[in-house]
Amino acid sequence: MRRHVRILPLLLGVALLLPAAPQPGLSALSTCPAHFVAGDDPAIVNPRLAQDTREICYSGYAVLHSGITRTPLWSAEHLTRDRVADAEAMTRENAFHPEPSLPPAERAELKDYQRSGFDRGHMAPSGDMPDPQSQQESFSLANMVPQNRENNRGLWAHIEMAVRRLAERDGDLYVVTGPVFRGETLQRLNGRVLVPTMLYKAVYDPARRQAGAYLVRNEAGDQYETVSLAQLKDLTGIDVFPALPPDVKAAAMPLPPPLDERQRRRSRTTAGGGGRGGAEGSGAEGSSAPSRR
């Protein structure tokens, strides 16, 4: 029910505003459930978050966009071993762009981020996108939040890398990434875009029937936490994988530590350059947090 209600205004928006523009909402109707565990999109539990939201489905991911924050609230992908291999073979030349399917009053514009001191932080990473279309779609501002520069370029990039390696090792993962808006007050860019206080990246590993989430503050540094989906729901007001049973949500899966690309290249060399699964794949039973340092 809820999903239909949300998709309708989107289609309407696309039809009325941008007849000639790319129409992610349309292609999405068929591909969207594929991004979610059992086809169920993340559920908003805190009703205040649900205000002015629209679900947008792309070929490589889906987002729930908020016209209040002018950011996504979640971004969902199904990451497979093959998809990671395809994504890593890509040469990338893309362009950040405002989301054409959103009403201008609700969306972020490039100028909102201009001279803000913040990076445009991808929620669904471009590094997970396996083809030119999904690559370009991942540069929509509907997939971006204002992110601390150091965080985006360091810790967060390394968490993204660790998640790709986990998908390679176990075959596939469902991933939901998003911002957390906590506290009495929030920072705002250009009078329009709200700055999240934290970021989360939740994964469900079907091969292990385990789930958990990374949680980081939107600031410089290497500190991160891992939490259960139940804890994440209390913090964010979002049930990221509603289809999962309570016991899976209650237990925090041990997640691999953030991974520097340079470490990865070294580990590939020592593993004989295989790459897929490689060093991590071997000893994996029961220890899903291989020590890399």
Next chain:
Amino acid sequence: MPTSAKPKLQPFANDADSLEIAGLTIENGADSIAVYGNLDLTRDKPGLEKARTLKSILDAVVQALEGDKALPDKIEPPKKPDVVKNPFG
């Protein structure tokens, strides 16, 4: 996958272009071009290709800066975000 020999990125022309050379990201901007990540320039043909791509971008950046008659001593500092009540609090 093909490597793009001559990237289209025109330095400081917009706040949109993003280019990746292996693990190195280059983001165009009117005030600042971000370069981050890391890259191995290997002693082989792909290494030469990457080095050429990187060089062509850096050459274009230097040329743009050298040719800028109004080049300031320093760009303006970032705009300060304002602070608002949390709508979800």
